Amino acid sequence: MSKRIALVGMPNTGKSTLFNRLTGAGARVGNWPGLTVELLSAKLLLGDSMVELVDLPGLHNLHGFSEDERVARHFIETQPVNGLLVLLNATQLERQLALVLQLKALGLPMLLALNMADEAASRGIRIQIETLSEQLGLPICLVSAKHGQGVPELRQALTTWLRDNPNPVTAQARVLREDDDIEHNVDSLLARTVHVPPVLSASRTDRLDRILLHPWLGLPLFLLIMLLVFQIVYGLGTPLQDGLGWLLDELKTGWIAPAISGLPAWAISFLLEGLYDGIGTVMTFLPIIVVFFMAMAVVEDSGYLARAAFLMDALMSRMGLDGRAFVLQLMGFGCNVPAMMGARVIRSRAQRILTMMTIPFSLCSARLQVFLFFTTAVFSPLAAPWVLFSLYVISFAITFLTAWIWRGRARHNIDPLLMELPPYRLPTLSVLARQSLRESGHFLRQAGGFIILGVALVWFLTHFPLDAAPASPATLAGRLAGWMAPIFSPLGIDQLLSIALLFGFVAKEVVIGALAVIYGAGGDELSGILNQRLDWVQAYSFMLFTLVYTPCLSTLATLRRETGGSRYMWASLVWSLGVAWMISFVFYQTARALQ
Amino acid sequence: MTHLCSLSTVPAGRCCVIARIDADADLTARMRALGLQLGRRVHVMRRSPFKGPIQVRSGQTDIIIRRSDAGLIQVRPCDPGGDTAVFKESECA
Numbered sequence: 250m251s252k253r254i255a256l257v258g259m260p261n262t263g264k265s266t267l268f269n270r271l272t273g274a275g276a277r278v279g280n281w282p283g284l285t286v287e288l289l290s291a292k293l294l295l296g297d298s299m300v301e302l303v304d305l306p307g308l309h310n311l312h313g314f315s316e317d318e319r320v321a322r323h324f325i326e327t328q329p330v331n332g333l334l335v336l337l338n339a340t341q342l343e344r345q346l347a348l349v350l351q352l353k354a355l356g357l358p359m360l361l362a363l364n365m366a367d368e369a370a371s372r373g374i375r376i377q378i379e380t381l382s383e384q385l386g387l388p389i390c391l392v393s394a395k396h397g398q399g400v401p402e403l404r405q406a407l408t409t410w411l412r413d414n415p416n417p418v419t420a421q422a423r424v425l426r427e428d429d430d431i432e433h434n435v436d437s438l439l440a441r442t443v444h445v446p447p448v449l450s451a452s453r454t455d456r457l458d459r460i461l462l463h464p465w466l467g468l469p470l471f472l473l474i475m476l477l478v479f480q481i482v483y484g485l486g487t488p489l490q491d492g493l494g495w496l497l498d499e500l501k502t503g504w505i506a507p508a509i510s511g512l513p514a515w516a517i518s519f520l521l522e523g524l525y526d527g528i529g530t531v532m533t534f535l536p537i538i539v540v541f542f543m544a545m546a547v548v549e550d551s552g553y554l555a556r557a558a559f560l561m562d563a564l565m566s567r568m569g570l571d572g573r574a575f576v577l578q579l580m581g582f583g584c585n586v587p588a589m590m591g592a593r594v595i596r597s598r599a600q601r602i603l604t605m606m607t608i609p610f611s612l613c614s615a616r617l618q619v620f621l622f623f624t625t626a627v628f629s630p631l632a633a634p635w636v637l638f639s640l641y642v643i644s645f646a647i648t649f650l651t652a653w654i655w656r657g658r659a660r661h662n663i664d665p666l667l668m669e670l671p672p673y674r675l676p677t678l679s680v681l682a683r684q685s686l687r688e689s690g691h692f693l694r695q696a697g698g699f700i701i702l703g704v705a706l707v708w709f710l711t712h713f714p715l716d717a718a719p720a721s722p723a724t725l726a727g728r729l730a731g732w733m734a735p736i737f738s739p740l741g742i743d744q745l746l747s748i749a750l751l752f753g754f755v756a757k758e759v760v761i762g763a764l765a766v767i768y769g770a771g772g773d774e775l776s777g778i779l780n781q782r783l784d785w786v787q788a789y790s791f792m793l794f795t796l797v798y799t800p801c802l803s804t805l806a807t808l809r810r811e812t813g814g815s816r817y818m819w820a821s822l823v824w825s826l827g828v829a830w831m832i833s834f835v836f837y838q839t840a841r842a843l844q
Numbered sequence: 845m846t847h848l849c850s851l852s853t854v855p856a857g858r859c860c861v862i863a864r865i866d867a868d869a870d871l872t873a874r875m876r877a878l879g880l881q882l883g884r885r886v887h888v889m890r891r892s893p894f895k896g897p898i899q900v901r902s903g904q905t906d907i908i909i910r911r912s913d914a915g916l917i918q919v920r921p922c923d924p925g926g927d928t929a930v931f932k933e934s935e936c937a
């Protein structure tokens with residue numbers, strides 16, 4: 250019979266960290282309450298039985314709920330489990346123990362793990378585990394999911410506990426106990442079992458906050474930090490990218506071209522200028538992606554995101570959003586899809602939808618690739634990083650504009666903002682390694698999947714009929730571009746570029762691959778061609794359009810799933826296309842008129 | 845008649861005790877889960893400019909709460925006089 254344990258606890262107690270530690274899985278971890286918003290399960294060997302461990306979104310209580318809490322609650326109340334592994338933050342028992350007492354009413358077997366043993370020790374918090382365990386009638390383990398202490402003992406305890414509870418059971422219809430009753434129990438329990446020393450001096454977190462949350466310095470520092478992170482990614486990533494590009498080029502001229510020289514001309518063109526150049530040019534971004542996501546992991550795990558929410562809330566609230574929407578915007582820098590799902594923590598439906606409508610404008614890592622390529626190709630090395638930065642600023646501006654215009658109902662249906670401000674933490678190397686491994690795996694799978702498909706299709710469009718010159722007006726692509734010319738020529742986007750944009754609709758990662766195929770050149774060669782054919786106004790107009798024009802397919806699909814209908818998906822599509830065209834048009838025509 | 849202040853008006857650096865919560869059941873439960881409940885001592889850590897949220901500390905937990913939501917929480921000062929302590933009229937801005 251299959252066995253199942255659910256991992257339950259308040260947000261940000263380290264459930265996903267423990268889940269990863271126990272099962273070796275790669276769940277996303279971050280110092281932000283509400284990072285996990287859906288169920289995740291993995292297998293784990295306990296004694297001689299295989300057990301399914303399910304990581305749930307955090308849960309504040311069994312009363313009110315946002316969408317992520319509903320997911321957790323629904324699972325606990327309807328799915329048979331062998332038991333609940335309840336994880337609490339050992340430093341915050343005074344508020345988290347109440348959840349244990351509420352959960353007890355469900356009549357499920359429970360095992361309690363008190364996490365963050367390291368932080369509890371450094372704050373001088375002492376817990377009488379035996380007494381607490383006796384009083385609660387539950388087995389308890391003290392662990393540090395992040396550093397691993399106490400985890401072997403926890404495994405042992407889980408094995409024994411599972412032997413005592415061999416059959417999955419479903420939660421009983423809940424007898425809601427009086428909360429005041431629970432509070433009373435908690436208070437007397439705590440007095441007997443937990444010793445918290447009086448706070449003597451300001452902690453490291455307090456000292457850092459005095460600077461980073463300073464009333465006037467806070468926001469400028471935020472910008473500075475962003476700029477710094479960004480410079481690090483740029484400074485570390487681009488040389489690596491150049492190196493990889495050079496390597497791929499050598500490989501092409503030295504090995505692959507000679508090896509396939511016996512094939513017919515069209516096949517050589519397909520393999521070299523189609524697949525190899527297309528995929529190769531996309532692949533050169535792998536180092537940047539790795540560095541970028543490592544930087545994201547550091548920011549996410551530091552606890553600074555919650556500070557950003559604090560700093561930005563005043564501004565965001567004027568647009569019907571709140572500080573959390575701003576944080577999701579930042580998370581969207583990686584990929585818009587998880588950021589959009591993260592909006593589940595917002596309980597007001599109107600506000601949640603408004604937040605989701607703004608997320609597609611967050612400059613995700615796929616768009617970053619396009620912009621990196623264009624800025625380095627067309628702008629001077631000194632100007633390039635600033636051009637890139639300006640695109641981030643514009644992405645925020647469009648978010649604000651969108652929220653401002655669409656805020657409508659969200660303005661009257663305001664969700665309370667109430668969240669934990671966790672202490673600053675440093676990510677461990679293993680978290681960083683895991684995060685970048687997961688993201689590069691994702692990137693490689695995409696490159697191996699639909700990017701190949703897209704690139705092959707672009708090659709076909711630009712080379713068929715075979716007797717026409719590649720990408721000339723006589724080819725399929727040429728004809729297609731001809732039809733679209735009235736739309737794109739007022740934006741200064743030439744016909745070949747518009748073909749690439751068409752493919753970028755599926756996913757922005759394809760754009761650079763498509764360009765490589767269209768111009769029949771990869772890497773540096775392609776940069777050279779772009780540099781010759783585009784002046785900076787055209788390049789910038791193209792980038793503006795790419796930034797805004799449409800969410801990729803997976804983002805649209807997510808929007809549809811999360812809102813439960815296609816209405817907002819279409820609204821988002823039409824709105825972003827319209828805004829993109831307007832912005833590029835205004836920019837291009839103004840710049841040309843001024844020149 | 846004791847004089848209470850709304851938490852949203854308490855200056856940074858002050859300690860106070862939660863005396864009344866006027867939020868609906870859902871929000872009250874959420875506040876409780878984060879450590880904001882009747883009788884708890886909380887410290888106001890800082891207030892962000894432009895009428896932004898405030899940061900309060902309850903036990904070992906730091907919380908950020910919007911000023912409008914903090915307005916639903918009525919508090920009295922921590923120390924002198926214990927349960928009967930009240931704010932002076934002038935202290936609630």
Ligand SMILES: Nc1nc2c(ncn2[C@@H]2O[C@H](COP(=O)(O)OP(=O)(O)OP(=O)(O)O)[C@@H](O)[C@H]2O)c(=O)[nH]1
Nearest residue numbers: 261262263264265266279283284285307393394395
């Ligand atoms: N110091 C310390 N930090 C920990 C420990 N376990 C987890 N953390 C940190 O706590 C933060 C939250 O961890 P997660 O595993 O994402 O928490 P979660 O419970 O899954 O959070 P949600 O998905 O938001 O409910 C991360 O920054 C972790 O690095 C621990 O034992 N000690």
Ligand SMILES: [Mg+2]
Nearest residue numbers: 264265284285
């Ligand atoms: Mg999690």
